Amino acid sequence: MLAAAPARAEPLVADLSRHLVEITAGFVGADVLLYGAIEGDGDVVVVLRGPKTVEVVRQKVRLGGIWVNGPSVRFREVPAFYLVASSRPAAELKLDPLVTGQYEIGLESLKIEAAGERDPRRIAEFRAALVRLKQENGLYSSDWGRVGFLGTRLFSTHILFPANVPTGSYTVSVFLVRNGEIVGAQTTPLVVSKAGVGAEVYDFAHDLPALYGIIAVLVALAAGWLANAAFRKV
Amino acid sequence: MQIYLPIAEVSVNIIWILGLGGMVGYLSGMFGVGGGFLMTPLLIFSGIPSPVAVGTEANQIVAASVSGVLAHLKRGNVDIKMGLVLVAGGFLGSSFGVWLFTILRGIGQIDLVIRLSYVVFLAVIGWLMLFESAGAIFRRRRQQARRKLHHHLWVHGLPFKMRFRRSKLYISALLPLLIGFFVGVLAAIMGVGGGFIMVPAMIYLLGMPTAVVVGTSLFQIIFVTANVTLLQAYQNQTVDVMLALLLMTSAVIGAQLGVKAGTRLRGEETRGLLGLLVLAVGGKLAYDLVSHPGELYTLGFTAGGHRWGGRGRRGGVGRARWRRRWR
Numbered sequence: 252m253l254a255a256a257p258a259r260a261e262p263l264v265a266d267l268s269r270h271l272v273e274i275t276a277g278f279v280g281a282d283v284l285l286y287g288a289i290e291g292d293g294d295v296v297v298v299l300r301g302p303k304t305v306e307v308v309r310q311k312v313r314l315g316g317i318w319v320n321g322p323s324v325r326f327r328e329v330p331a332f333y334l335v336a337s338s339r340p341a342a343e344l345k346l347d348p349l350v351t352g353q354y355e356i357g358l359e360s361l362k363i364e365a366a367g368e369r370d371p372r373r374i375a376e377f378r379a380a381l382v383r384l385k386q387e388n389g390l391y392s393s394d395w396g397r398v399g400f401l402g403t404r405l406f407s408t409h410i411l412f413p414a415n416v417p418t419g420s421y422t423v424s425v426f427l428v429r430n431g432e433i434v435g436a437q438t439t440p441l442v443v444s445k446a447g448v449g450a451e452v453y454d455f456a457h458d459l460p461a462l463y464g465i466i467a468v469l470v471a472l473a474a475g476w477l478a479n480a481a482f483r484k485v
Numbered sequence: 486m487q488i489y490l491p492i493a494e495v496s497v498n499i500i501w502i503l504g505l506g507g508m509v510g511y512l513s514g515m516f517g518v519g520g521g522f523l524m525t526p527l528l529i530f531s532g533i534p535s536p537v538a539v540g541t542e543a544n545q546i547v548a549a550s551v552s553g554v555l556a557h558l559k560r561g562n563v564d565i566k567m568g569l570v571l572v573a574g575g576f577l578g579s580s581f582g583v584w585l586f587t588i589l590r591g592i593g594q595i596d597l598v599i600r601l602s603y604v605v606f607l608a609v610i611g612w613l614m615l616f617e618s619a620g621a622i623f624r625r626r627r628q629q630a631r632r633k634l635h636h637h638l639w640v641h642g643l644p645f646k647m648r649f650r651r652s653k654l655y656i657s658a659l660l661p662l663l664i665g666f667f668v669g670v671l672a673a674i675m676g677v678g679g680g681f682i683m684v685p686a687m688i689y690l691l692g693m694p695t696a697v698v699v700g701t702s703l704f705q706i707i708f709v710t711a712n713v714t715l716l717q718a719y720q721n722q723t724v725d726v727m728l729a730l731l732l733m734t735s736a737v738i739g740a741q742l743g744v745k746a747g748t749r750l751r752g753e754e755t756r757g758l759l760g761l762l763v764l765a766v767g768g769k770l771a772y773d774l775v776s777h778p779g780e781l782y783t784l785g786f787t788a789g790g791h792r793w794g795g796r797g798r799r800g801g802v803g804r805a806r807w808r809r810r811w812r
Contacts, residue, residue, distance in 0.1 A: 278489045279496060307785040309593050317601075317774040320593045323785065380782035387780075414489070414496045449491035449727070456492055456722050464718030467544050467726050468711045471733065475551025478737040482552075 262290045262435035265425040270439070272412055273446035280414045283441070285423065286407040293429035294339045295398050295406050296346075298356055299441075301332030301390075302419030305366075308377045308384070324377035325366045331417035333361065333391045336408055337428075338398040345431035354426065354433070358382055358393050389413040418443050492725035493537040499731065501531065506545075506735030513549070513736070514743025516759055517699065519706070520736065521546050521677035522610065526603055526766050533728070535599045536590060539676030540723035541732070543713040546678045548733045549740065550706045557700030564651035564697045568704035570658050571665035571683070575709035578669020583716040586673055590721065593785045600770050602675050607767025610681055614760030621753040652693045652701075660691060665705060673713050678706035 265287025272281045285297060306329045312321030335357055337344065351360045363381065365374040385391035390413070398408040410423075420442055427435035445453055456463045488499045505527055513520035521542050528538035557563050589595040643657030664686045668679035683702045687693045693701070718724040 274489060276489050277487065279487050307593065309783050309785045311778055311781045311783065317597075318776075318778050319597050320783065320785070323593060377782070381784070384780070384782060384784050388784075414487070415494070445491065449489055452491040452726060456718065456724070460719045460722055461715075463722075463726075464715035464724065467718055467724050467729065468547060468714050470726060471544050471547035471711070471714070471729065472551055474730075474733045474737070475548040475553075476555065478548070478552040478733075478741075479555040482737075482741050483556075 262293075263295075263425060263427040263437055264288055265423075265437050265439065267410075267423060267439055267441060270441050272416065272441070272443045274416070274418065274443065274449065275445075275447040276449050278414060281412040281416070283410045283412065284407060285410055285425070286405070287425060287437075288404045289406065289427050289435070290404075291429070292403065293427045293434065294337060294344055296337040296344065296356055296426040296428055297335065297398060297408060297410075298354065298424045298426070299332070299334040299410060299421060300330045300355070300424075301417050301421050301443075302330070303328045304331045304417075305329065306381060308381045310377070310380070322373075324368045324374065326378070326381060327364045327366050329363050329381065330361065331390065331419060332412075332421065333358070333385070334394070334410065335392075336394040336397045336410075338400060338406060339396055341393075341395045344428050346428065346433075347431065350433060354424065354436075356426070358386075358391060388415060390415070390417070412443070416443055418445055488727070488731075490533070490537075490725050490728050492722065493533050493541075493728060495532055495534075497531060497533070497728075502728065502731050503735040505531065506732040507739035510549075510736030510739025511743035511746070512739075512759065512762075514740035514745075515747035516743075516756060517747075518759075519546060519549065519678035519680045522603070522607065522675070522681060523763070523766060524732070524736075525599075525676040526607075526770060528728075529599075530769070533725075534723075535596050536586075536721060536723045537725055537728075539586075539599060539674070540714070540717035540721065541725045541728045542676035543672060543710045543717060544724050544726070544729040545732045545736065546676075546710040547707060547714060548729075549736060550678060550703045550710065552737060552740075554700060554703040554707060557703060560700075561651075562697050562700035563704050564649055564693070564701045565704070566647075567649045567652055567654075567661060567691075567693070567697075568701045570647070570661040571668075571701070571705040572708040574662035574665025574667075575669035575672070575705055576712055578666035578671075579673045579709050579712045580669075580716060581666075582670040582673025583713060583720060585670070586717070587720050597774075598674060600774055602671070604767050604771045604774065606671075606675070606681075607763050607770070611760050611764035611767055614756055614763060618753045618757035618760060621756075625753065649693075652691075652697055654692060656691060664690065665709075668705070669709050669712075672706075672709050673716070676713075678702075678710060680706060 265285060268284035272283065289295065306326045307323050309320040309323040311318045341357060346356065351357055355361055363378055368374055382391060398406055400406050420440060423439045423441055425437050426433050486499045487496045489496050509520040509524045525538050525542045529535045586595060589598050643659050645658045646655055647658045648655050664683060668683050671677055671679045671682065680702050684698055687698045687702060688695060714724055
């Protein structure tokens, strides 16, 4: 330990074991360690947010005996990935709803805007479906009480990214909560990107789609010709 | 062993995909069918989003058809002129099909249309195969074979007559154009070559000699599926070359083994079995459409976004369905 702690110590410091998650051909998910230390007592809340996207939620309706996509609601500013974790159950943190709303702490506090839909009942219904589907896909999760303390100052938690983790820029916000109030905060960036051959294929397909199509056809033509040549001799 | 497919944006088991390609290739070699109508639904069942399954399967069929047509060309079993007329219709049809595909995807109904098309066509083909094989078994028992040599139908009265020397036909070009168009639409929407429609149509509607039918249909399929691949890649970014390559290699090997096995066994009974398999796949798709879905909501493709999936989002019906099943 430092012999003389600085007079105005940071109440909270935190960092990630790595700031880049690369999706390669064999990607099955990733485990990033979040660790840090707090000054004095209190609890830690971690909020991880992925890039914001637009999502359309569609409801299936029965039409002539078969289930088809019926009404839909479009949502803007939807985090592609969201995780909240803390060192204590949500109720025991005694956070003010205004505060949780402002910092988007908890799945119910996410600021998700419906675009072009006015009926609040329908928005609530489709929003709940959106959050539920994201949870089923492993993209949204809340894990109150998972952040562990080592002694009284050091904390750490494993952030598990599933294989279908969306690419983009993430922000990891760590809050120090004391007596129902946020007394310290730190935000760290995290990038999830495709890497290796897969990334190049994806970028190529989206940046030069015509050329990609031509090459796909040429590859198939060559493969067919090769197959014919190879098996003719047998 | 898992492999991440860059365009489909899902991790799949590489052994499973290779096995799938090999198995469908084996069946297609054995029965002389294209296999697209089995491969695409099986890919969808495996968790590949259906638009990607369709686009990628079109790409794979290009390879399968090339290797097939080369053998037929050498034996002179391709009516190039007829093939080109069919290709002309096929280009129009497949371009129209991809355009339709893009629109349906924007309004969130492409999954339904793909599945419905499969239910209808698999049911029809499955029953036809069953009846045909039953009929063949029946005929074999009665030791009689009869086959009409020539048809005279209303189609022979249509204008724009053309002479097709290789097929020994003098018929209107409109009919092969129309057949090509229809098959092109199917290729775009369903990710199939369409041989299962074209071959009977060429025999019964056009009256082409059986010897040139398969080679000529393969000739058309190459161009049409190449056009579908190109347009799907360009407009929808739904062609996964990684997946296509895996399927191509395994299907080619499977097909060669299938051809060998096919020459040894008696056709009718196994054709009946294939008919049953086709009906089973169609039945599974139909069941999924009519049974109450466990989850009434789906995350859909966003019509405004140009990208398939877009950066940072994925999902679609196929994926959600798949995850639910394996959880």
